[in-house]
Amino acid sequence: MIFNSDTSSDQVQSEFKGRVSLLESDVKQKNCSIIINDLKEWDSGTYQLRVITLPRAGSSVWGKRSCPLRGYCNTLVEGEISAEAGLCVVIPCSFTVPDRIQISHIVWFKCESTKWRCDHGDMIFNSDTSSDQVQSEFKGRVSLLESDVNQKNCSIIINDLKESDSGEYQLRVIGLQMEDALTFSQKATVAVKGLSQRPTVMIPTLTEGQQTTLTCTAPGLCSGSEPTFTWRWRRRGESDTDLTGNITAVKTENVASFAKRSSSTLSFSPSAEHHGTNITCTVLFQGNVSTEETATLNVTYVKEVRITQNASVSEGETLNLTCKVDSFPPSLITWTKVSDHSSRNGTGTTLQNNTFSDSAQLREERGTATLSLFNVTAGDAGQYVCTVTHMNSTWKENVNVTVIYMRDPVITGNLRVKEGAVLNLTCRDNSFPPSHVAWTQVFDQSSRNGAGTTLQKNTFTTGDYLENLRFLVVALLLLMIISVIVVNLRYWRKSVQQGPTNTKSPSGFSNEPESLQDYDDVSNATARAPTSPNLLDDHTSEGEVEMNFPQVRFTATPRRQTTNRDSSSSHQDES
Known part of the structure:
Protein backbone atom coordinates (compact mmCIF):
# COMPACT_ATOMS: atom_id res chain seq x y z
CA MET A 1 0.00 0.00 0.00
CA ILE A 2 1.37 3.37 -1.04
CA PHE A 3 -1.70 5.53 -0.29
CA ASN A 4 -4.93 5.41 1.72
CA SER A 5 -7.40 8.26 1.79
CA ASP A 6 -8.25 7.05 5.28
CA THR A 7 -5.53 8.89 7.15
CA SER A 8 -5.97 6.67 10.21
CA SER A 9 -4.46 3.74 8.31
CA ASP A 10 -0.93 2.76 9.33
CA GLN A 11 -0.32 0.29 6.50
CA VAL A 12 1.21 2.75 4.03
CA GLN A 13 4.81 1.95 3.15
CA SER A 14 7.20 4.30 4.94
CA GLU A 15 9.06 5.28 1.74
CA PHE A 16 5.79 6.59 0.25
CA LYS A 17 4.43 8.40 3.29
CA GLY A 18 3.88 12.07 2.56
CA ARG A 19 4.77 11.69 -1.12
CA VAL A 20 1.38 10.55 -2.50
CA SER A 21 -1.84 12.57 -2.49
CA LEU A 22 -5.18 12.77 -4.30
CA LEU A 23 -5.69 15.53 -6.82
CA GLU A 24 -9.28 15.75 -5.57
CA SER A 25 -9.54 15.25 -1.84
CA ASP A 26 -13.30 14.56 -1.95
CA VAL A 27 -13.59 10.89 -2.91
CA LYS A 28 -17.29 11.42 -3.66
CA GLN A 29 -16.18 13.21 -6.80
CA LYS A 30 -15.04 9.82 -8.09
CA ASN A 31 -11.68 11.31 -9.02
CA CYS A 32 -9.04 8.82 -7.98
CA SER A 33 -6.12 10.59 -9.66
CA ILE A 34 -3.02 10.75 -7.50
CA ILE A 35 0.27 12.62 -7.64
CA ILE A 36 3.58 11.14 -6.47
CA ASN A 37 6.19 13.73 -5.52
CA ASP A 38 9.96 13.49 -5.09
CA LEU A 39 10.19 10.61 -7.57
CA LYS A 40 12.93 8.02 -7.31
CA GLU A 41 14.04 5.49 -9.87
CA TRP A 42 12.65 2.62 -7.84
CA ASP A 43 9.18 4.18 -8.02
CA SER A 44 8.93 2.60 -11.45
CA GLY A 45 6.34 -0.18 -11.58
CA THR A 46 2.63 -1.02 -11.89
CA TYR A 47 0.06 0.67 -9.65
CA GLN A 48 -3.42 -0.68 -8.88
CA LEU A 49 -6.56 1.00 -7.50
CA ARG A 50 -8.93 -0.36 -4.91
CA VAL A 51 -12.24 1.30 -4.00
CA ILE A 52 -13.94 0.58 -0.69
CA THR A 53 -17.60 1.58 -0.37
CA LEU A 54 -20.38 1.35 2.16
CA PRO A 55 -23.26 -0.79 0.84
CA ARG A 56 -26.54 1.08 0.30
CA ALA A 57 -29.87 -0.31 -0.81
CA GLY A 58 -30.73 0.53 -4.42
CA SER A 59 -27.36 2.02 -5.27
CA SER A 60 -24.50 0.93 -7.44
CA VAL A 61 -20.81 1.31 -6.68
CA TRP A 62 -20.77 4.96 -7.81
CA GLY A 63 -24.37 6.06 -8.30
CA LYS A 64 -28.10 5.44 -8.25
CA ARG A 65 -29.87 3.72 -11.11
CA SER A 66 -33.26 5.01 -12.23
CA CYS A 67 -35.48 3.38 -14.86
CA PRO A 68 -38.56 5.53 -15.60
CA LEU A 69 -39.54 3.33 -18.56
CA ARG A 70 -38.89 -0.24 -19.36
CA GLY A 71 -35.51 -0.51 -20.99
CA TYR A 72 -34.70 3.18 -20.28
CA CYS A 73 -32.39 3.53 -17.32
CA ASN A 74 -30.07 6.27 -16.10
CA THR A 75 -27.35 6.11 -13.46
CA LEU A 76 -26.14 9.31 -11.77
CA VAL A 77 -24.07 10.15 -8.71
CA GLU A 78 -26.08 10.31 -5.53
CA GLY A 79 -25.95 13.45 -3.53
CA GLU A 80 -24.26 16.74 -4.30
CA ILE A 81 -21.20 17.04 -6.49
CA SER A 82 -18.85 19.66 -5.03
CA ALA A 83 -16.59 21.74 -7.23
CA GLU A 84 -14.56 24.95 -7.06
CA ALA A 85 -14.63 28.05 -9.22
CA GLY A 86 -11.97 28.24 -11.90
CA LEU A 87 -11.56 24.48 -12.05
CA CYS A 88 -13.79 21.83 -13.62
CA VAL A 89 -16.39 19.26 -12.58
CA VAL A 90 -17.22 15.85 -13.97
CA ILE A 91 -20.80 14.61 -13.81
CA PRO A 92 -20.54 10.81 -14.09
CA CYS A 93 -23.43 9.36 -16.08
CA SER A 94 -24.44 6.22 -17.91
CA PHE A 95 -27.68 5.12 -19.56
CA THR A 96 -29.37 2.23 -21.31
CA VAL A 97 -32.10 2.10 -23.91
CA PRO A 98 -33.94 -0.76 -25.53
CA ASP A 99 -31.82 -2.62 -28.02
CA ARG A 100 -34.03 -1.62 -30.91
CA ILE A 101 -33.29 2.10 -30.34
CA GLN A 102 -30.27 3.71 -31.93
CA ILE A 103 -29.14 6.91 -30.25
CA SER A 104 -28.61 9.97 -32.42
CA HIS A 105 -27.39 12.47 -29.85
CA ILE A 106 -27.72 13.42 -26.19
CA VAL A 107 -28.59 16.73 -24.54
CA TRP A 108 -27.88 18.16 -21.09
CA PHE A 109 -29.94 20.81 -19.39
CA LYS A 110 -29.47 22.99 -16.36
CA CYS A 111 -32.64 24.20 -14.73
CA GLU A 112 -34.01 25.33 -11.44
CA SER A 113 -34.83 22.74 -8.85
CA THR A 114 -38.46 23.92 -8.87
CA LYS A 115 -38.81 22.62 -12.42
CA TRP A 116 -39.79 19.00 -12.79
CA ARG A 117 -38.55 18.99 -16.36
CA CYS A 118 -36.09 21.26 -18.11
CA ASP A 119 -36.85 22.69 -21.54
CA HIS A 120 -34.85 23.77 -24.53
CA GLY A 121 -34.10 27.16 -23.05
CA ASP A 122 -32.06 25.45 -20.36
CA MET A 123 -29.78 23.54 -22.76
CA ILE A 124 -26.07 23.64 -21.85
CA PHE A 125 -24.80 20.89 -24.16
CA ASN A 126 -25.84 19.07 -27.32
CA SER A 127 -23.74 16.38 -28.93
CA ASP A 128 -25.26 17.53 -32.21
CA THR A 129 -22.87 20.35 -32.95
CA SER A 130 -25.24 21.86 -35.48
CA SER A 131 -27.63 22.91 -32.71
CA ASP A 132 -27.73 26.60 -31.86
CA GLN A 133 -29.81 26.31 -28.72
CA VAL A 134 -26.93 25.96 -26.23
CA GLN A 135 -26.73 28.84 -23.77
CA SER A 136 -23.95 31.26 -24.66
CA GLU A 137 -22.30 31.13 -21.22
CA PHE A 138 -21.80 27.36 -21.56
CA LYS A 139 -20.58 27.24 -25.14
CA GLY A 140 -17.15 25.65 -25.35
CA ARG A 141 -17.09 24.79 -21.66
CA VAL A 142 -18.99 21.46 -21.70
CA SER A 143 -17.86 18.25 -23.43
CA LEU A 144 -18.50 14.51 -23.29
CA LEU A 145 -15.90 12.29 -21.72
CA GLU A 146 -16.71 9.75 -24.42
CA SER A 147 -17.57 11.26 -27.76
CA ASP A 148 -19.24 8.07 -29.07
CA VAL A 149 -22.79 8.21 -27.63
CA ASN A 150 -23.41 4.60 -28.59
CA GLN A 151 -21.06 3.67 -25.74
CA LYS A 152 -23.90 4.74 -23.40
CA ASN A 153 -21.49 6.98 -21.50
CA CYS A 154 -23.21 10.31 -20.89
CA SER A 155 -20.59 11.69 -18.49
CA ILE A 156 -19.72 15.33 -19.11
CA ILE A 157 -17.02 17.73 -17.89
CA ILE A 158 -17.72 21.41 -17.30
CA ASN A 159 -14.57 23.60 -17.40
CA ASP A 160 -13.83 27.14 -16.21
CA LEU A 161 -16.40 26.80 -13.46
CA LYS A 162 -18.25 29.75 -12.00
CA GLU A 163 -20.19 29.84 -8.81
CA SER A 164 -23.28 30.51 -10.94
CA ASP A 165 -22.85 27.02 -12.44
CA SER A 166 -24.32 25.56 -9.25
CA GLY A 167 -27.66 23.85 -9.82
CA GLU A 168 -29.36 20.71 -11.13
CA TYR A 169 -28.47 19.03 -14.39
CA GLN A 170 -30.77 16.72 -16.36
CA LEU A 171 -30.10 14.30 -19.25
CA ARG A 172 -32.16 13.75 -22.43
CA VAL A 173 -31.38 11.03 -24.99
CA ILE A 174 -32.64 11.35 -28.57
CA GLY A 175 -32.89 8.44 -31.00
CA LEU A 176 -32.99 8.47 -34.74
CA GLN A 177 -36.78 8.48 -34.49
CA MET A 178 -38.44 11.39 -32.76
CA GLU A 179 -40.58 9.08 -30.64
CA ASP A 180 -37.41 7.44 -29.30
CA ALA A 181 -36.44 10.57 -27.27
CA LEU A 182 -36.63 10.59 -23.49
CA THR A 183 -35.74 13.04 -20.73
CA PHE A 184 -34.76 11.23 -17.54
CA SER A 185 -36.34 12.61 -14.42
CA GLN A 186 -33.30 11.94 -12.26
CA LYS A 187 -31.06 14.97 -11.84
CA ALA A 188 -27.47 15.55 -10.80
CA THR A 189 -26.78 18.37 -8.31
CA VAL A 190 -23.62 20.45 -8.59
CA ALA A 191 -22.44 22.95 -5.96
CA VAL A 192 -19.66 25.34 -7.02
CA LYS A 193 -17.81 27.15 -4.24
CA GLY A 194 -14.91 29.57 -4.11
CA LEU A 195 -11.50 28.28 -5.09
CA SER A 196 -9.64 26.87 -2.10
CA GLN A 197 -7.17 24.51 -3.77
CA ARG A 198 -3.65 25.80 -4.08
CA PRO A 199 -0.99 25.16 -6.67
CA THR A 200 1.78 22.73 -5.90
CA VAL A 201 5.29 24.24 -5.79
CA MET A 202 8.11 21.75 -6.24
CA ILE A 203 11.53 22.94 -5.03
CA PRO A 204 14.55 20.68 -5.57
CA THR A 205 17.70 20.86 -3.48
CA LEU A 206 19.14 24.34 -3.92
CA THR A 207 22.90 24.91 -3.95
CA GLU A 208 24.52 28.31 -4.30
CA GLY A 209 25.80 28.95 -7.80
CA GLN A 210 24.11 25.91 -9.38
CA GLN A 211 21.30 26.53 -11.88
CA THR A 212 18.01 25.08 -10.66
CA THR A 213 14.38 24.89 -11.75
CA LEU A 214 11.26 25.35 -9.62
CA THR A 215 7.92 23.94 -10.79
CA CYS A 216 4.44 25.27 -10.02
CA THR A 217 1.52 23.00 -10.96
CA ALA A 218 -1.99 24.39 -11.18
CA PRO A 219 -4.72 22.60 -9.22
CA GLY A 220 -7.22 20.47 -11.10
CA LEU A 221 -7.03 18.28 -14.19
CA CYS A 222 -9.20 20.21 -16.57
CA SER A 223 -9.34 20.69 -20.32
CA GLY A 224 -10.58 24.27 -20.28
CA SER A 225 -8.68 27.52 -20.72
CA GLU A 226 -5.03 27.50 -19.80
CA PRO A 227 -4.31 29.41 -16.60
CA THR A 228 -1.79 32.25 -16.26
CA PHE A 229 1.20 31.79 -13.95
CA THR A 230 3.07 34.52 -12.07
CA TRP A 231 6.22 34.08 -9.96
CA ARG A 232 7.07 36.56 -7.22
CA TRP A 233 10.09 36.64 -4.91
CA ARG A 234 10.25 38.58 -1.67
CA ARG A 235 13.52 39.67 -0.10
CA ARG A 236 13.82 39.79 3.65
CA GLY A 237 11.78 42.73 4.88
CA GLU A 238 11.07 43.99 1.38
CA SER A 239 8.24 43.93 -1.12
CA ASP A 240 7.78 41.40 -3.90
CA THR A 241 10.14 41.56 -6.85
CA ASP A 242 11.29 39.49 -9.79
CA LEU A 243 14.16 37.07 -9.54
CA THR A 244 17.22 38.34 -11.39
CA GLY A 245 18.12 36.30 -14.46
CA ASN A 246 15.10 33.98 -14.18
CA ILE A 247 13.63 32.04 -17.08
CA THR A 248 9.97 30.96 -17.01
CA ALA A 249 8.07 28.52 -19.17
CA VAL A 250 4.54 27.04 -19.21
CA LYS A 251 3.96 23.35 -19.79
CA THR A 252 0.72 21.48 -20.49
CA GLU A 253 0.55 17.71 -20.06
CA ASN A 254 -2.38 15.70 -21.37
CA VAL A 255 -3.47 13.26 -18.69
CA ALA A 256 -6.50 12.02 -20.63
CA SER A 257 -8.57 13.07 -23.63
CA PHE A 258 -10.60 15.30 -21.36
CA ALA A 259 -7.97 16.26 -18.77
CA LYS A 260 -4.62 18.03 -18.79
CA ARG A 261 -2.17 19.32 -16.24
CA SER A 262 -0.79 22.85 -16.50
CA SER A 263 2.46 23.92 -14.86
CA SER A 264 5.08 26.65 -14.96
CA THR A 265 8.83 26.39 -14.44
CA LEU A 266 11.19 29.01 -13.05
CA SER A 267 14.92 28.60 -13.66
CA PHE A 268 17.53 30.69 -11.85
CA SER A 269 20.87 30.50 -10.08
CA PRO A 270 20.32 30.59 -6.29
CA SER A 271 22.64 32.36 -3.88
CA ALA A 272 22.90 32.96 -0.15
CA GLU A 273 20.75 36.03 -0.70
CA HIS A 274 17.83 33.76 -1.59
CA HIS A 275 18.14 31.57 1.50
CA GLY A 276 15.25 31.93 3.91
CA THR A 277 13.25 34.05 1.49
CA ASN A 278 9.82 33.26 0.04
CA ILE A 279 8.84 32.42 -3.51
CA THR A 280 5.17 32.71 -4.51
CA CYS A 281 3.43 31.14 -7.50
CA THR A 282 0.07 32.65 -8.46
CA VAL A 283 -2.32 30.89 -10.87
CA LEU A 284 -5.03 32.94 -12.54
CA PHE A 285 -8.03 31.12 -14.07
CA GLN A 286 -10.88 32.31 -16.26
CA GLY A 287 -13.35 34.59 -14.54
CA ASN A 288 -10.54 36.37 -12.63
CA VAL A 289 -10.31 33.45 -10.19
CA SER A 290 -6.84 33.05 -8.72
CA THR A 291 -4.97 30.99 -6.18
CA GLU A 292 -1.38 31.04 -4.98
CA GLU A 293 1.15 29.08 -3.00
CA THR A 294 4.19 30.39 -1.12
CA ALA A 295 7.26 28.31 -0.35
CA THR A 296 10.49 29.05 1.50
CA LEU A 297 13.81 28.72 -0.30
CA ASN A 298 16.50 26.80 1.55
CA VAL A 299 19.82 27.31 -0.23
CA THR A 300 22.91 25.31 0.66
CA TYR A 301 25.83 27.72 0.90
CA VAL A 302 28.87 28.62 2.96
CA LYS A 303 30.60 31.99 3.25
CA GLU A 304 34.18 32.92 4.15
CA VAL A 305 35.43 31.88 7.56
CA ARG A 306 36.21 34.90 9.76
CA ILE A 307 38.11 35.09 13.04
CA THR A 308 37.78 38.03 15.42
CA GLN A 309 40.17 38.19 18.34
CA ASN A 310 42.46 40.13 20.60
CA ALA A 311 45.47 38.09 19.51
CA SER A 312 47.86 39.86 21.90
CA VAL A 313 46.96 39.83 25.60
CA SER A 314 48.85 40.45 28.80
CA GLU A 315 49.41 37.70 31.32
CA GLY A 316 46.43 37.41 33.64
CA GLU A 317 43.92 38.86 31.17
CA THR A 318 41.15 37.02 29.25
CA LEU A 319 41.69 35.75 25.72
CA ASN A 320 38.62 35.70 23.45
CA LEU A 321 38.77 34.02 20.04
CA THR A 322 35.61 33.99 17.90
CA CYS A 323 35.24 31.97 14.69
CA LYS A 324 32.27 32.85 12.48
CA VAL A 325 30.92 31.37 9.27
CA ASP A 326 27.60 32.05 7.61
CA SER A 327 26.31 28.81 6.10
CA PHE A 328 23.34 26.52 5.61
CA PRO A 329 23.00 23.92 6.91
CA PRO A 330 24.91 25.20 9.94
CA SER A 331 28.59 24.25 9.92
CA LEU A 332 30.45 22.33 12.61
CA ILE A 333 33.07 24.65 14.15
CA THR A 334 35.95 23.43 16.37
CA TRP A 335 38.96 25.16 17.94
CA THR A 336 42.34 23.41 18.03
CA LYS A 337 45.43 24.44 20.03
CA VAL A 338 48.61 23.52 18.18
CA SER A 339 51.51 22.72 20.51
CA ASP A 340 55.18 22.74 19.48
CA HIS A 341 55.22 18.96 19.25
CA SER A 342 51.91 18.72 17.42
CA SER A 343 52.95 21.40 14.92
CA ARG A 344 55.87 19.20 13.93
CA ASN A 345 53.79 16.08 13.39
CA GLY A 346 50.72 17.87 12.01
CA THR A 347 48.33 17.18 14.89
CA GLY A 348 46.72 19.30 17.55
CA THR A 349 44.45 19.24 20.56
CA THR A 350 40.78 19.83 19.79
CA LEU A 351 39.25 22.12 22.39
CA GLN A 352 35.75 21.22 23.53
CA ASN A 353 33.68 22.14 26.53
CA ASN A 354 34.40 18.86 28.25
CA THR A 355 38.18 19.38 27.92
CA PHE A 356 38.29 22.80 29.58
CA SER A 357 39.12 23.63 33.14
CA ASP A 358 37.39 26.38 35.05
CA SER A 359 39.70 28.90 33.38
CA ALA A 360 38.32 28.26 29.87
CA GLN A 361 34.97 28.24 28.15
CA LEU A 362 33.63 27.44 24.65
CA ARG A 363 30.36 29.09 23.60
CA GLU A 364 28.71 27.68 20.49
CA GLU A 365 25.87 29.43 18.71
CA ARG A 366 24.47 29.23 15.20
CA GLY A 367 27.49 29.71 12.93
CA THR A 368 29.71 30.97 15.76
CA ALA A 369 32.15 29.39 18.22
CA THR A 370 33.85 31.61 20.82
CA LEU A 371 36.81 30.32 22.84
CA SER A 372 37.50 32.21 26.08
CA LEU A 373 40.62 31.60 28.19
CA PHE A 374 40.64 33.32 31.56
CA ASN A 375 43.76 34.39 33.47
CA VAL A 376 46.07 33.48 30.58
CA THR A 377 49.68 32.46 31.14
CA ALA A 378 52.71 32.30 28.88
CA GLY A 379 51.87 28.67 28.15
CA ASP A 380 48.63 29.75 26.44
CA ALA A 381 50.58 31.49 23.67
CA GLY A 382 50.81 29.73 20.33
CA GLN A 383 48.78 28.90 17.26
CA TYR A 384 45.05 28.29 17.43
CA VAL A 385 43.17 26.77 14.49
CA CYS A 386 39.48 27.20 13.68
CA THR A 387 38.20 24.25 11.63
CA VAL A 388 34.88 24.58 9.82
CA THR A 389 33.18 21.47 8.43
CA HIS A 390 30.26 22.03 6.08
CA MET A 391 28.71 19.08 4.28
CA ASN A 392 31.76 17.28 2.81
CA SER A 393 34.10 20.28 2.79
CA THR A 394 36.52 21.59 5.42
CA TRP A 395 38.12 25.02 5.89
CA LYS A 396 40.79 26.10 8.39
CA GLU A 397 41.84 29.52 9.64
CA ASN A 398 44.82 30.13 11.96
CA VAL A 399 45.53 32.81 14.53
CA ASN A 400 48.79 33.29 16.44
CA VAL A 401 48.25 34.32 20.04
CA THR A 402 50.98 36.14 21.95
CA VAL A 403 51.00 36.61 25.71
CA ILE A 404 52.86 39.66 27.03
CA TYR A 405 54.73 38.93 30.28
CA MET A 406 57.91 39.81 32.18
CA ARG A 407 59.85 37.97 34.90
CA ASP A 408 62.50 39.42 37.27
CA PRO A 409 65.95 39.54 35.59
CA VAL A 410 68.68 37.15 36.77
CA ILE A 411 72.34 38.32 37.07
CA THR A 412 75.11 35.74 36.93
CA GLY A 413 78.91 36.12 37.17
CA ASN A 414 81.73 36.43 39.69
CA LEU A 415 80.86 39.47 41.76
CA ARG A 416 84.28 39.57 43.48
CA VAL A 417 87.36 40.03 41.26
CA LYS A 418 90.96 41.19 41.80
CA GLU A 419 92.15 44.52 40.62
CA GLY A 420 93.33 44.27 37.04
CA ALA A 421 91.27 41.15 36.35
CA VAL A 422 88.31 40.91 33.94
CA LEU A 423 84.82 41.33 35.32
CA ASN A 424 82.10 39.38 33.47
CA LEU A 425 78.47 39.92 34.43
CA THR A 426 75.51 38.41 32.55
CA CYS A 427 71.97 39.73 32.87
CA ARG A 428 69.25 37.39 31.64
CA ASP A 429 65.63 38.47 31.35
CA ASN A 430 62.56 36.25 30.75
CA SER A 431 59.91 38.33 28.98
CA PHE A 432 57.86 38.77 25.82
CA PRO A 433 58.43 40.77 23.79
CA PRO A 434 62.20 40.74 24.61
CA SER A 435 63.21 43.58 26.92
CA HIS A 436 66.00 46.14 26.36
CA VAL A 437 68.84 45.30 28.74
CA ALA A 438 71.23 48.06 29.92
CA TRP A 439 74.03 48.09 32.51
CA THR A 440 74.40 51.09 34.81
CA GLN A 441 77.29 51.91 37.13
CA VAL A 442 76.22 53.76 40.25
CA PHE A 443 78.68 56.09 41.99
CA ASP A 444 79.77 55.18 45.51
CA GLN A 445 78.25 58.39 46.82
CA SER A 446 74.83 57.54 45.41
CA SER A 447 75.04 54.01 46.82
CA ARG A 448 75.92 55.39 50.29
CA ASN A 449 73.10 57.86 50.48
CA GLY A 450 70.59 55.37 49.04
CA ALA A 451 70.06 57.27 45.80
CA GLY A 452 70.43 54.12 43.76
CA THR A 453 68.35 55.49 40.90
CA THR A 454 70.84 58.34 40.19
CA LEU A 455 72.50 57.54 36.83
CA GLN A 456 75.78 59.30 35.86
CA LYS A 457 77.46 59.71 32.49
CA ASN A 458 79.50 56.59 33.03
CA THR A 459 76.46 54.48 32.26
CA PHE A 460 77.34 51.79 29.78
CA THR A 461 75.03 50.31 27.28
CA THR A 462 75.54 48.45 24.10
CA GLY A 463 75.67 51.80 22.30
CA ASP A 464 78.68 52.90 24.43
CA TYR A 465 80.70 49.89 23.37
CA LEU A 466 79.94 50.54 19.74
CA GLU A 467 81.05 54.18 20.12
CA ASN A 468 84.38 53.07 21.67
CA LEU A 469 84.88 50.60 18.87
CA ARG A 470 84.38 53.29 16.27
CA PHE A 471 86.96 55.51 18.04
CA LEU A 472 89.57 52.72 17.97
CA VAL A 473 89.05 52.15 14.26
CA VAL A 474 89.55 55.85 13.52
CA ALA A 475 92.72 55.90 15.63
CA LEU A 476 94.17 52.93 13.74
CA LEU A 477 93.44 54.61 10.42
CA LEU A 478 95.29 57.77 11.59
CA LEU A 479 98.33 55.73 12.60
Missing part, protein backbone atom coordinates in the same frame (compact mmCIF):
# COMPACT_ATOMS: atom_id res chain seq x y z
CA MET A 480 98.45 54.09 9.18
CA ILE A 481 98.26 57.50 7.45
CA ILE A 482 101.13 58.83 9.64
CA SER A 483 103.29 55.82 8.77
CA VAL A 484 102.79 56.43 5.03
CA ILE A 485 103.69 60.11 5.43
CA VAL A 486 106.91 59.28 7.36
CA VAL A 487 108.08 56.92 4.61
CA ASN A 488 107.40 59.45 1.88
CA LEU A 489 109.26 62.22 3.81
CA ARG A 490 112.25 59.94 4.13
CA TYR A 491 112.46 59.43 0.36
CA TRP A 492 111.95 63.12 -0.28
CA ARG A 493 114.77 64.09 2.13
CA LYS A 494 117.20 61.66 0.54
CA SER A 495 116.55 63.03 -2.92
CA VAL A 496 117.28 66.57 -1.68
CA GLN A 497 120.59 65.47 -0.18
CA GLN A 498 121.76 63.67 -3.36
CA GLY A 499 121.05 66.66 -5.67
CA PRO A 500 120.22 66.67 -9.34
CA THR A 501 122.66 63.88 -10.22
CA ASN A 502 120.40 61.33 -8.66
CA THR A 503 117.73 59.68 -10.69
CA LYS A 504 114.29 60.73 -9.57
CA SER A 505 111.27 58.57 -9.40
CA PRO A 506 108.03 59.86 -10.91
CA SER A 507 106.95 60.97 -7.47
CA GLY A 508 110.08 63.05 -6.89
CA PHE A 509 111.81 60.63 -4.50
CA SER A 510 115.01 58.68 -4.96
CA ASN A 511 114.86 55.21 -6.46
CA GLU A 512 117.51 54.03 -4.00
CA PRO A 513 115.84 51.63 -1.62
CA GLU A 514 116.12 52.33 2.08
CA SER A 515 114.57 50.72 5.13
CA LEU A 516 113.47 52.05 8.44
CA GLN A 517 116.49 50.34 9.94
CA ASP A 518 118.61 53.27 8.65
CA TYR A 519 117.31 55.27 11.57
CA ASP A 520 119.09 54.73 14.87
CA ASP A 521 116.66 56.47 17.07
CA VAL A 522 113.30 58.05 16.33
CA SER A 523 114.26 60.80 18.86
CA ASN A 524 117.33 62.07 16.91
CA ALA A 525 117.51 63.64 13.48
CA THR A 526 120.69 64.79 11.59
CA ALA A 527 119.15 65.65 8.29
CA ARG A 528 117.33 68.82 7.69
CA ALA A 529 114.26 68.72 5.52
CA PRO A 530 112.18 71.48 4.02
CA THR A 531 109.35 72.55 6.18
CA SER A 532 105.62 72.11 5.41
CA PRO A 533 103.05 74.54 6.70
CA ASN A 534 100.66 71.70 7.50
CA LEU A 535 102.82 68.95 8.97
CA LEU A 536 105.94 70.62 10.55
CA ASP A 537 106.23 73.22 13.29
CA ASP A 538 107.89 76.57 12.24
CA HIS A 539 110.16 76.59 15.30
CA THR A 540 111.96 73.27 14.74
CA SER A 541 115.77 73.34 15.08
CA GLU A 542 118.19 72.20 12.47
CA GLY A 543 118.32 68.43 11.89
CA GLU A 544 114.99 67.82 13.63
CA VAL A 545 111.61 66.97 12.05
CA GLU A 546 108.59 67.32 14.23
CA MET A 547 105.06 66.41 13.09
CA ASN A 548 102.02 67.38 15.06
CA PHE A 549 98.64 65.55 14.76
CA PRO A 550 95.75 65.62 17.15
CA GLN A 551 96.92 63.71 20.21
CA VAL A 552 100.07 62.44 18.38
CA ARG A 553 103.64 64.09 18.38
CA PHE A 554 106.94 62.41 17.53
CA THR A 555 110.39 63.15 15.87
CA ALA A 556 112.77 60.96 13.91
CA THR A 557 116.66 61.14 13.70
CA PRO A 558 118.52 59.18 10.96
CA ARG A 559 121.79 57.27 11.59
CA ARG A 560 124.97 59.23 10.66
CA GLN A 561 126.79 58.17 7.48
CA THR A 562 130.03 60.10 6.82
CA THR A 563 130.16 59.66 3.10
CA ASN A 564 126.63 60.73 2.57
CA ARG A 565 127.02 63.64 5.02
CA ASP A 566 129.91 65.13 3.05
CA SER A 567 128.06 64.66 -0.21
CA SER A 568 125.04 66.24 1.28
CA SER A 569 127.02 69.29 2.49
CA SER A 570 128.62 69.89 -0.88
CA HIS A 571 125.31 69.79 -2.58
CA GLN A 572 123.88 72.24 -0.11
CA ASP A 573 126.84 74.68 -0.75
CA GLU A 574 126.24 74.48 -4.46
CA SER A 575 122.65 75.30 -3.98
